[in-house]
Amino acid sequence: MKITVQKFGGSSVADAVRIQKVANRIIQTKKPGEGLVVVVSAMGDTTDELIDLAQQLNPAPPEREMDQLISTGEQISSALLAMTLEAGGAKAVSLTGNQVGIQTDDSHTKARIFKIDPGKMIEELEQDRIVVVAGFQGINLKKDVTTLGRGGSDTTAVALAAVLDAASCEIYTDVDGVYTADPRIVPGAFKIERICYDEMLELASLGTKVIQNRAVEFAKKFDVVLHVRSSFHDGPGTLVTEEVEDMSMEQVVIRGVSLNQEEAKLTITLVPDKPGIAARIFKSIAEANINVDMIIQNVSAQGFTDVSFTVPRPELAKTSSLLEKIAREIEAGEVSVEEKIAKVSIVGVGMKSHPGVAATMFETLAREKINIMMISTSEIKISCVVRAEDGERAVRALHTAFGLDREEEAG
């Protein structure tokens, strides 16, 4: 049986009117004899409202209870969608993570799937029922409900597509695909027809939040073709696939330019330059569960280095006070913070085989008189940290410099 997995996010099922629209759309796409599995997130702000309620009652609620609580959001939306499909004449059944049999590890609020039993789903699909699965959730071996972390419904969809060997996994969002840059910033940005997993991973981690990174990793691992498309119209979106020959034949060097304005930079000066010092700093930060992004280390004075790094802005205060403490302990200099920075990145598997990409990037920024504060590079991406106010200008200049501008949006 040919099986398709569709995933609809929280804004697509935010209220009765939208659930009705999604149901109509699903019924239109349902082909006789083919299996359709639909994964839904919780309605609109349901999850946040439940978290707020929990916080009022316990500022540090046990994670097992949090999962027990917030998993209800998807249970509600999946049941409502199933009954709406039935009202529209389709046959449908909603299943929770437990009912599907999505086995995860014990890491409440950020569990990882280790096994899915497709039996129940296949049984329902064979009776020509549309299977509506509550996203974002599973159960551990103790039968406790677990959740997969923010955006976990994407991961559910990809995992189900993998285990069901689905023909495709369609991720419906409020945008109509992945763009070469944010169209609100770059008027010439256009929708990318096809992008490979690694590029998508870099773009996602750089702030293009169309689909959760973990879901893309999963898709890459299990070779699931993702189709990112609009909930609102029928046009094709962006295919996320394995890197293929015709991609490089297109001679695309840079796939897109992204902007992340949600980080802040910290610097600790005059760190004694001896082995293990960097480890000492970043181990403490990791233990405080703070996610460090870019790290730069430069020799400052003889026997001393300056270490700079970026963290998500909400973590700045916490990181800063921790760093002050560490600075005293390791007898370093002072801690300075730069709250408003922008990280501009260019991404493309093509750059691996095209020398000079980095030079073009730096020259472009120099021509725009934009000062580069930090640089970091990987196989398929180069990121520069600049002043926050220069961010959007930098994106526009790079989009033009790498030949990405289009007169009008392509298909």
Next chain:
Amino acid sequence: MKITVQKFGGSSVADAVRIQKVANRIIQTKKPGEGLVVVVSAMGDTTDELIDLAQQLNPAPPEREMDQLISTGEQISSALLAMTLEAGGAKAVSLTGNQVGIQTDDSHTKARIFKIDPGKMIEELEQDRIVVVAGFQGINLKKDVTTLGRGGSDTTAVALAAVLDAASCEIYTDVDGVYTADPRIVPGAFKIERICYDEMLELASLGTKVIQNRAVEFAKKFDVVLHVRSSFHDGPGTLVTEEVEDMSMEQVVIRGVSLNQEEAKLTITLVPDKPGIAARIFKSIAEANINVDMIIQNVSAQGFTDVSFTVPRPELAKTSSLLEKIAREIEAGEVSVEEKIAKVSIVGVGMKSHPGVAATMFETLAREKINIMMISTSEIKISCVVRAEDGERAVRALHTAFGLDREEEAG
């Protein structure tokens, strides 16, 4: 291990403030070394809101999906209560009907429990955790979620008390016990200290809605002592127990007087008086799923009878049009309805052995010039239907006549 089961209704956990209060109360009552199981209903109007939402999307939603949907209400309140208990320093864990292992039949929205596995609860109790159970729900053999019908959390509490062989099952409500009559109608009404299951059943079905009837039946069957008490203060409430010797020694003849103003009366006249006619009428009504309460049949003319009966008032229109149809089919006379009636009942196991109770009731109403429209009697109850406007006066008169008035409320 001594185990207590406590049940808190939806109004007791309607918002964060009340959940906090309930948690404080539970923590105060938790004794070291003793097991405590708490059953909760959904917060306030949650269930009704979910039903409304479902109705908007499907006027006749599949019952399986309804159960999948509305069972989330109790999952939410139980998780919130468990985390609030943890915040207060107690150890607690919330369990859904599925996690407890409450096996029911397949009757979605009105399932009946057939088995409960106490293993998981006992395991948690032995680790000194307060077990917070989502009321109102179970699962069938297909692992689909089922619900137990309105007020089903009472049934959950009693069933858990039975299977855990609990020392007592405390039902917390917004009133502080069962009264001899509604104190808003009868100022001299007082709280009953102890009442037997059968009396409670009659009072409940007659409109004293403190606890669901099915829960009382369950309690009777499994010999679970119920303690109906206030969520708001510590005073003792009403014990619902097996009929015991000291109850009759108290020489109480009548336990209470109740008033039901939620029924309407229908009469079909000149029904041909031949065998099977009553069956014909009431079979049709039962097939339309209408709950008939009192039935009276009287000979009217030679070879004809008049049949009167009462139904819940919301069913009146439906019953009336059905009855018109039946009247034509069986060639009876006309159908008349009396929308505003009151049913006044006296209840007490004592009346079995005390002749003259009925006479006292009829005399009392006659003295008050209250006309009796219908009479029905059982072993432990006598009900009279009177005009709606006479209902409250009838209750007061009977309360006095049977010696139930007190100067002030007894403990």
